[in-house]
Amino acid sequence: MFQVWSNNRYPRNNSCQARFHTFxxxxxxxxxxxxxxxxxxxxxxxxxVGDGTVGKTCMLIxxxxxxxxxxxxxxxxDNYSAPMVVDGIPVSLGLWDTAGQEDYxxxxxxxxxxTDVFLICFSVTSPSSFENVTSKWYPEIKHHCPDAPMILVGxxxxxxxxxxTLTALAEQGLSAIKREQGQKLANKIRAVKYMECSALTQRxxxxxxxxxxxxxxxxxxxxxxxxxxxxx
Numbered sequence: 001m002f003q004v005w006s007n008n009r010y011p012r013n014n015s016c017q018a019r020f021h022t023f024x025x026x027x028x029x030x031x032x033x034x035x036x037x038x039x040x041x042x043x044x045x046x047x048x049v050g051d052g053t054v055g056k057t058c059m060l061i062x063x064x065x066x067x068x069x070x071x072x073x074x075x076x077x078d079n080y081s082a083p084m085v086v087d088g089i090p091v092s093l094g095l096w097d098t099a100g101q102e103d104y105x106x107x108x109x110x111x112x113x114x115t116d117v118f119l120i121c122f123s124v125t126s127p128s129s130f131e132n133v134t135s136k137w138y139p140e141i142k143h144h145c146p147d148a149p150m151i152l153v154g155x156x157x158x159x160x161x162x163x164x165t166l167t168a169l170a171e172q173g174l175s176a177i178k179r180e181q182g183q184k185l186a187n188k189i190r191a192v193k194y195m196e197c198s199a200l201t202q203r204x205x206x207x208x209x210x211x212x213x214x215x216x217x218x219x220x221x222x223x224x225x226x227x228x229x230x231x232x
Contacts, residue, residue, distance in 0.1 A: 041090030050121030051098040051129040062199035158198040
């Protein structure tokens with residue numbers, strides 16, 4: 001069970017609540033998760049970055065509570081920690097939420113030291129957030145934590161087939177980001193993996209965090225260097 005162990009809040013507009021009210025799929029809640037007491041495993045610090053409103057906090061809330069937030073209050077540096085097992089290996093996964101707005105550019109790196117893995121997020125329905133991966137987020141991470149593994153995550157995939165969303169994009173001469181584009185970008189920035197998920201439907205959600213843990217437990221050969229996070 002995930003436990004919130006620090007919490008600070010700031011106001012920000014977001015579309016999570018609106019998306020909750022338009023979600024028509026009835027989720028099967030009949031299955032109960034079995035919680036076992038296990039010894040605390042290796043601590044892993046996972047920091048989530050990306051533009052504001054790409055769904056970082058919704059993704060974390062949906063994963064840690066197993067439910068989509070109906071009333072969304074954004075958070076900055078909200079930290080979650082819980083024991084979990086991946087490939088038979090017990091770990092204690094710490095999740096660090098960050099603020100993507102420019103106003104927090106100087107504050108955000110304070111959460112980077114000792115980071116084991118980064119999740120760089122963009123919304124598949126926000127081409128600007130996709131472009132900012134290469135123009136802002138990748139350079140920022142490489143500057144502060146040059147050797148930390150990264151996973152590129154495309155969020156809000158439930159909106160990729162949403163007619164209203166696609167129409168709004170088309171009116172601006174834009175289109176949703178395709179999986180192939182995400183994979184190509186992941187290769188370009190040398191991310192360990194490219195993953196996609198929906199906080200609303202939870203499609204691909206668990207896999208994102210499983211792969212984050214695997215990136216630390218089974219690093220690629222070029223990642224087997226000691227990671228150093230630089231704070232300037």
